[in-house]
Amino acid sequence: MKRIVLVTGGSKGIGRAVVTAFAEAGDAVIVSCCRSLNEAEALRLELFPKNDAIFIEQANVADYAQIKRMINNVMEKHGRIDVLVNNAGITRDSFLMLMSERDWSDVIDINLTGVFNCSKAVSEYMISQRGGVIINIASLSGIIGLPGQTNYSAAKGGVIAFTKALAKELAHFGIRVNAVAPGVIETEIINSLNEKVKHNFLDNIPLKRFGRPDEVASVVRFLASQEASYITGETICVTGGLP
Amino acid sequence: MTDSIQKLKNLLITRLKLKVDADQITEDTQLFGPEGLGLDSIDVLELVVGIKKEFGVEISDRQTAEKVFTSVGSINKYIEENR
Numbered sequence: 001m002k003r004i005v006l007v008t009g010g011s012k013g014i015g016r017a018v019v020t021a022f023a024e025a026g027d028a029v030i031v032s033c034c035r036s037l038n039e040a041e042a043l044r045l046e047l048f049p050k051n052d053a054i055f056i057e058q059a060n061v062a063d064y065a066q067i068k069r070m071i072n073n074v075m076e077k078h079g080r081i082d083v084l085v086n087n088a089g090i091t092r093d094s095f096l097m098l099m100s101e102r103d104w105s106d107v108i109d110i111n112l113t114g115v116f117n118c119s120k121a122v123s124e125y126m127i128s129q130r131g132g133v134i135i136n137i138a139s140l141s142g143i144i145g146l147p148g149q150t151n152y153s154a155a156k157g158g159v160i161a162f163t164k165a166l167a168k169e170l171a172h173f174g175i176r177v178n179a180v181a182p183g184v185i186e187t188e189i190i191n192s193l194n195e196k197v198k199h200n201f202l203d204n205i206p207l208k209r210f211g212r213p214d215e216v217a218s219v220v221r222f223l224a225s226q227e228a229s230y231i232t233g234e235t236i237c238v239t240g241g242l243p
Numbered sequence: 244m245t246d247s248i249q250k251l252k253n254l255l256i257t258r259l260k261l262k263v264d265a266d267q268i269t270e271d272t273q274l275f276g277p278e279g280l281g282l283d284s285i286d287v288l289e290l291v292v293g294i295k296k297e298f299g300v301e302i303s304d305r306q307t308a309e310k311v312f313t314s315v316g317s318i319n320k321y322i323e324e325n326r
Contacts (some may be wrong), residue, residue: 094305095284103305148284158319 002053004078005224006030006071008061008118009088011040013187016135017213019043019054019087021221027083028053030074034060034088061114062086064121071121080129083224084122084209086115086159087137091189093148104151111155115162118175123166127173132178134170136163136179137216143181144243156181160235165235176232178223183239184209206241247326250297255315258293259286270316279314287312294318300325307320 005022010031020043022029029051033040044054055077055112059070074081089111092103115136126132141149142156160179167177167208170221184190188209193201202208216238222228223236252265261280266302273279274286282290290312291302300322302308 094308095288097288098303098305098308100304 003082003224004074004080004130005083005085006032006057006074006081006122007087008114009034009084010085011036011043014182014185014213014216015085016043017217018087018220020047021214022224023049023051023054023085024168025221026051028055028078030055030057030078031068032057032059032061032088034058043065044188055150061086061117062109064117067117067121071118071125073242075125081122081125081132082129083133083135084118085135085137085220085224088114089137089155091149091152095132095148096150099223101150106159106167107151108155111152112158112162115159119162119166121177123170126170126175131174132176134166134175134177135220135223136160136177137220138163138179138181140181140183140239140242141238143235143237155176163235164233170238171232176223176228176231178231179235180216180219181235181237181239182216183211183237183242185216185238187213204242205239209240211238211240247298247322248315249320251315251322254293254297255280255290258289268315270314270319272315274312274314274318290318294322298322298326 005027007015007019008027010019011033019031031040031043031054037082040056046057047054057070057073059066061067062205074172090107092107094103119134136159141153142160145153163177163179170177184205219236219238223231247323250278256286257259257290260281274282294300294302
């Protein structure tokens with residue numbers, strides 16, 4: 001039986017790689033996105049020859065009413081949700097002294113409250129199903145703290161603590177909750193940096209290269225699989241040896 | 244030369260411990276890069292605090308900071324407009 005997998009922020013970057021990994025393994029994947037509908041549709045068409053069970057839902061993770069509506073839609077159409085990957089996220093970097101309240105709250109609302117909203121909305125169904133997997137995409141920034149990212153580090157650190165707490169709440173129902181903490185991954189943001197900044201990053205990474213989105217996706221897939229059946233409340237770093 | 248630019252030059256030299264004379268700094272002097280004063284992001288935070296203390300002018304968001312912290316003249320202009 002095909003698993004029903006929901007990936008938030010699934011149209012770009014790491015989310016896109018996660019959608020691709022599940023789709024190539026034959027799962028039915030719901031790509032949730034907020035503003036990147038065109039990218040999501042392009043991804044669906046790209047995957048279509050291999051897997052015609054890719055569906056797109058538009059919702060803002062920061063808005064519980066929208067998420068509740070989306071999850072209800074998914075349940076009506078598919079009847080269950082086996083895997084939720086909370087991937088949607090943004091950065092609004094600046095030093096604390098120059099950070100606007102808006103930059104703080106936007107990052108917290110999407111990266112942390114978004115995880116709360118989606119997890120809460122799916123958990124009632126997963127509890128009824130007596131099973132399911134929730135995987136949160138955290139960040140190295142949430143473990144070591146990075147300058148210029150007090151908002152993002154706080155949100156991602158919050159996601160890691162949330163993961164541990166929710167894992168304990170839901171273990172009784174056969175639901176596992178884990179997190180993946182990527183380091184510096186080749187995405188649009190990294191590609192836009194100048195060569196000197198890239199070089200500085202690389203110098204500090206023991207494996208001397210950036211990670212690829214598919215290297216994060218493979219860990220997400222592992223955590224969603226039966227092979228990880230005894231892992232819950234855990235955060236796995238995919239950081240090339242950092243910190 | 245306005246009073247504020249002289250005070251600003253002194254603030255730059257003393258707070259950031261720059262090894263240059265005030266005469267060598269003009270309104271066109273850039274803050275970053277080898278051709279300019281070679282400041283870094285930590286220096287900018289030091290300047291934000293110094294400008295608030297010395298001139299009572301607050302810079303508290305990234306967009307304003309990016310606009311203000313380009314040259315000595317751009318800082319001076321912002322101070323004159325907002326003090």
